[in-house]
Amino acid sequence: MTQQLLQQLVEMRGIETRYVDAWGNPATIAEKSKAKLLNVLGYDTSNDEKIQSQISADIASVWLSPLNPVSVVRSTEQINLPVRLPIELVNDEHVITITCEDGKAIEHNFIPVDQEMMTMAHIDDVEFHEYVVTLPFSLPLGYHDVTLSADNDQLGTSRIIVAPQACYTPSEIQQGKKTWGLSVQLYCVRSEKNWGIGDFSDLALLVEKAAAVGADFVGLNPIHALYPANPNACSPYGPSSRRWLNYLYIDVTAVDGYESDPVQEIVNNETFKKTLEHARSEDYVDYEAVAHIKLTALKAVFDVYEEKYLRNNTKQNKAFKAFIEAGGESLDMLATYDALQSDLHAQGKESWGWPVFPEAYKDYYNPAVEKFKKANKRQVKFYLFLQWIASQQLENASSKAIECGMTIGLYRDLAVGVSEGSAEIWGNKDLYCTDASVGAPPDILGPLGQNWGLPPMDPRKLYEQGYQPIIDLFASNMASSGSLRIDHVMALLRLWWVVKGDNAKDGGYVYYPVDDLLGILALESHRNQSLVIGEDLGTVPEEIRSKLADNGVYSYRVFFFEQAEDGGFFSPSHYPVQSMSTLTTHDMPTLIGYWHCLDLELGKDIGLYPTEEILQTLYTDRHENKQAILDTLHGHGSVGHEVGRDVNYTGMDKALNHGMQVHMAGGSSALLSLQLEDWLEMDKPVNVPGTFNEYPNWKRKLTENIESLFERKDINELAAKLTQSRKHASANK
Template sequence: MTASLVDYLVEHRGIESNYTDAWGKPTTISNTTKEKLLHLMGYQVDNPQALIEQVEEEANQSWLAPLGPVQVVRSHEDLHIAVRLPIELVDDEYQAVITTEQGENVCCSFIPIDGQLTNVVHIEDIEFQEYVVQLEVSLPLGYHSLSLQVDGDELASTLLIIAPDSCYKPQSIQDGNKVWGVSVQLYCLRSENNWGVGDFTDLAFLVDKAAKQGAQFIGLNPIHALYPAQPEVCSPYGPSSRRWLNFIYIDVTKVEGFADSTVQALVNAPEFTQKLALVRDTDSVDYETITDLKLTALETIFEYQNTRFLSKNTKMNRAFKQFVTEGGSSLQTIAVYDALQESLSDKGLPSWGWPVFPEELSDFDKPAVKSFSKKNKKRIKFFMWLQWQAAMQLEQANQVANANNMSIGLYRDLAVGVSEGSAEIWGNKELYCIDASVGAPPDELGPLGQTWGLPPMDPEKLYQQQYQPIIDLFRSNMHASGALRIDHVMALLRLWWVPKGDDATEGGYVYYPVDDLLGILALESHRNESMVIGEDLGTVPPEIRDKLAENGVYSYRVFFFEQAKDGGFYSPSHYPTQSMATLTTHDMPTLKGYWDCLDLVLGKELGLYPNPEVLENLYHSRHRNKQAILDTLHGHRSVNEEVGTDVNYVGMSRALNFGMQKHLAGGASELLSLQLEDWLEMDKPVNVPGTSSEYPNWRRKLTKDLQSIYSDEALNALALDLTKIRKRVSM
C-alpha cells in the first residue's frame, strides 16, 4: 500500500522518474531520491500510517473546495470551470459572477449536472461529484474574480486569468528587422565618475552611445536586491529579493541633496576621497568598501531629504508615499529584513540570513519582528527610500533608450531563484522547500553537476497562492525594460531539486504547471510591452523548446553549442528566427579564454577536472572544435586571409575575434547579443560555474572605461559594421 501510494504521489506531485541527460543518455531517478523529494514537500514517507492519513486529508480538503484557487485560460479558448459539490447539490442552479479587472460584472447561470462528469469520490459517506461546465462569456485579458453563488450567497471564489496566446513582440521585430545589442554585467563597468562599481548613470551613458551606433538593446545581469549588511555576498544569481533592486547601482552624485554642504563635507573628507580613489583603481569590485562608502553618503542625503521633504506635505513626500503604497508588503519585507540583518551584524550576532537569526526573528510575521519594525521605523524608511532612488534612476536610464528610439532598450535578467537566507523566503516560507536546492545534473557547463543554493518554490503551494508570487516577479522585472531574459527558462517546466547535503548528481526533476506559467508570462509581457528570451541551455527536453516557441519566447542560441554530430558548426543562417544568438555567456570563457583554453587551465587549478583523462579529452575536443570554427568562418567568408586556416598556427587575434562577431551577425536570429568583454579582447571569465570562494566570481571589471571604449575607432567601426550586417540580413 505504501509503495503504491508513494508511486501515486511521485506522479501526482510531478516528480520525474526518467530523463535524458545532456549527452542523450536515458537516466533513471532512484527510489531513494524520489522519496527524499516527497519528504522535502512535506510528506511523511517514513511513517506509512501517517502518510496515508496525510494524503487522505489533502484529498478531502481539495474536494471540499467547490473551486480551485486559480485558473489560467488563453484568449482563444472557451471558458470551462471545474465545480466539485455533494451529489445532492449538483442539479441546483448556480451563478458564476465574474468581476473583471475593470470592475464590470458578468453573470452566467448553469446547472453542474448539465456539464461533463469527470470524477466521483466519497468523503464520510457523502458522494462528491466534479463537473466541468462551459461558461458562455467573453472576457478581456487580465486578472478577474469569479464568484460561485447560489441565491446570492457565495460558496467559493477563484482567480480567473485570461492570457494572450503568446508573448509580446515589438512592431520593429514583427516587421522583419534583425537587431543587435550589447550585454554587460553592470557592476563591471568602469567610468570616469562612478564609485568603483558600474551604476545607473553609466548604464544611461552606455545606452546613449550604443544606440547612436545602431544597437537596439543593452542586456543586463540580474540587478536584484542583495544584502547591504553582507556586501561580499555578491552573486546576482543568488539574490535576497528578485522584486527589488540592488542599491549599489545608485549613482550617489545624482540623488537630490548630494550638493548639500553636509554631504559635500563628508564626500570631500580626505579619508573618504582616499577610499574612493582606491576602489576606482582596482581591477576587481571591492564590494565591502563601496557599500560602506555609498551607504554612508546616502544616509546623509536621506537625512537631508527626510528633514526638508519626507516629513512634510511635499510633492516629493507624496511621490515617495505612493511608491511605498504600491510596493506593499513586499517592499516592507525587504526593508525590514535589511534593517534587521544590519542590526544583528552591528551587534556581532550571526546574521548571514534568517536561518541563523534568533528564533523570535526568524519569520516576517513574528511579533518580535513587528516590535523591531516599530522601534526602527526610520531605518526601515531609509531602506525603502533606497529602493525608490534605485527605481527612479533605472527608469531614467530606460528613458534614454526611449529617447533614442531603441526598438527594445534595456533587457533585464530574471534569476532562477533566491538564496537560502533571503528576504524573499523569510517573508513567505510556506512557498519554498527550504531543505532543497535548485541545481543541474552534469552537463557541458558543469561536468560534476551543480547545486546553486537556491531553495525551489513548491509548485502546489504556488498554485494555492494563486500564482501571485510569479505574477509579481514577472511584472516587477519587466518594469522599465523592453525585454526580459529568464535565466534557466526550463524552470517553467521543471527544476532539478537536490536535497540539502546531497551531491548534485543525486537530485531529481520536479515539474511545474508550465502552461499556466507561460500564460501569465504572456499576459505580463503584453502589459509591460516586454519581449521574453528564455535561456534554454544545458539539459533541455525537446518539448520545452517547442512549447516556448509556440508561446513567443525567444530561444537562446550560443554559437559554441550549435554543433552538428559530425563536429561542424551550424551556420548562423540556420538558427531559429525567433532566437537570440550570442557567442559567449557570463558562465563561459571569453572568446580569447576559449581559444587559448584558459578555461581548461583554470578549471584544472580549481579542481573542476579531477580526472586527467577527462581533461585531456577536453583539450582534444577543443582543438577539433577550433579547427571546425576556422573551417566555417572561412567557408562563409567571415574572415579574410589575415586569419589562417590551420588551427595549429592560428592564435586569437582581433581579426579572428571581430570576424566571429560579424559571422554571427549575418545569421537568421532576430536578436544578436555581444559582450563588451569580447570587444575588449579580455581573457578572464566573470564567473566559473561550480565554484564559490575558489574564484573571485562576479567581481572582475572591464579593462577600459566607457569613455575610452566609445572613443576607440576600431570598436566604433565594429559596431557600425554590425549595424550594416544586421540591416542587410533584415532585407
C-alpha cells in the same frame, strides 16, 4: 507495497523519475531520491500507512474545495470551470460571479446536475461530483475574481487569468528587423565618475554610446536586491528579493541633496576619499568598500532629502508615498529585513540571513518584527528610500534608450531563484522548500552537476496562492525595460531539486504548471510591452523548446553549442529567427579564454574536473572545435587571409575576434547579443559555474572606461560592420 504507494505520491506531486541527460542518454533518478524529494515537500514516507493517509488527505483536500484556486485560459479559448460539490447540492441553483479587473461584475446561474459531469468520489462517506461549467461569455485579458454561491452563501472563491496566445514582439522585429546589442554585467562597468562599481548613470551613458553606433539594446545581469549588511554576498543570481533593486547601482552623486554641505563634508573627508580611490582603482569590485562609502553617503543624502521633502506635503513626498503604497507588503518586507539585518550586524550578531536571526525575528509576520519596525521606523524608511531612488534612476536609463531610438532598449535578466537567507523566503516560508536547492544534473558545462543554493518554490503552494508570486516577479522585472531574459527558462516546466546534504547528481526533476506560467508570462509581456527571451541551455527536453516557441518566447542560441553531429558548427543563418544569438555568456570563457583554453587551465587548478582523463578529453574536443570554427569562418568568408586556417598556428587576435562577431551578425536570429568583454579582448571570465570561493565570481571589472571605449577607431569600425551585417541579414530575411 511501499514502492507502489511512493510512486503514486511521486506522480501526484510531479516528480519525474526518468529523463534524457545532456548527452542524449536515458537517465533514472534513484529510489532513495524519490523519497527524499517527497520528504522536503512535507511528506512522511516512513511506512505504508502514513503514505496512504497522506495520499488520501491530498485527494480529499481537492474534493472539499468547490473551485480550483486559479484557472489560466487563453483569450481564444472557452472558459471551463471545474466545480466540485456534495451530491445533496447538485440539484440546487448556483451562481458564479466574476468581478473583472476593471470592477465590472458578471453573473452566471447554473444547476450542477445539468452540466457535464467529469468524475465522482467518496470522501468520508459523502459522495462528491465534479462538473464542468462552461461560461457563456468571454472575458477581457487580465486577472478576474470568481465566487461560487448558492442561496446567498459563498461556497468558494477562485481567480481566472485570461492571457493572450503569445508574448509581445515589437512591430519592427515582427516585420523582419535584425537587431544587435551589448550584454554587460553592470557592476563590471568602469567610468570616469562611478564609485568602484557600475551604476545607473553609467548605464544611461552606455545606452547613449551604444545607440550611437547602431545597437538596439543593452542587456543586463540580474539587478535584483542583494544584502546591504552583507555586501560580499554579491552573486546577482542569489538575491534577497527578485522584485526589487540592488541599491549599489544608485549613482549617489545624482541624488538631490548630494551637493549639500553636510554630504560634501563627508565625501571630502580624507579617509572617505582614500576608500573611494581604492574602490575605483581595483580590478575587482571590492564590495565591502563600495557598500561602506555608498551607505555612508546615502544616509547623509537621506537626512538632507527627508528634511527638505519628506516631512512636508511636497510632490516628492507624495511620489514617495505612492511608491511605498504600490510596493505593498513585498517592499515593506524587504526594507524591514534590510533594517533588521543591518541592526543585528551592527550588534556583532550572526546575521547572514534569517535562518540565523534570533528566534523572534525568523519570520516577517512575528510580533517581534512588527515591534522592531515601529521602534526603527526611520531606518526602515531609509531602505524604502533607496528602492525609490534606484527605481527612478533605472527608469531614467530606460527612458534614455527610448529617447535614443533603440528598438528594444534595456533588457533585464530574471534569476531562477533567491538564496536561502533571503527576504523573499523570510516573508513567504510556505512557498519555498528550504530543505532543497535548485541545481542541474551533470552536463557539458558542469560534469559533476550543479547545486545553486536556491530553495525552490513548491509548485502546489504557488498554485494555491493563485500564482501571485510569479505575476509579481514577471511584472516587476519587465518594468523600465523593453525585454526580459529568463535565466534557466526550463524552470517554467521543471527544476532539478537537490536535497540538502546530497550531491547534485543525486537530485531529481520536479514539474511545474508550464502552460499556466507561460500564459501569465504572455499577459505580463503584453502589458509591459516586453519581448521575452528564454535561456534554454543545458539539459533541455524538446517539449519545452517547441512550447516556448509557440508562446512567442525567443530561444537562446550560443554559437559554441550549435554543432552538427559531425562536429561542424551550424551557420548562424540557420538559427531560428525567433531567437537571440550570442557567442558567449556570463557562464562561459571569453573568446580569448576559450581559444587559448584558459578556462580548462583554471578548471584544473580549482578542481572542477574529477579525472585527468576528463580534462584531456576536453582539451582534445576543444582543439577539434577550434579547427571546425576556422573551417566555418573561412567557408563563409567571414574572415580574411590574415586569419590562419590551421588551428595549430592560429591564435586569437583582433581579426579573428571581430571576424567571429561579424559572422554572427550575418545570421538569421532576430537578436544578436555581444559581450563587452570580447570588444575589449579580455581573458578572464565573469563567473565559473560550480565554484564559490575558488574564483572571484561576479567581481571582475572591465578593463576600460566606457567613455574612452567608444572613442576607439577599432570599436567604431566593428560596430559599423555589425550594423551593416544586420541590415544585410534583414534584407535577406
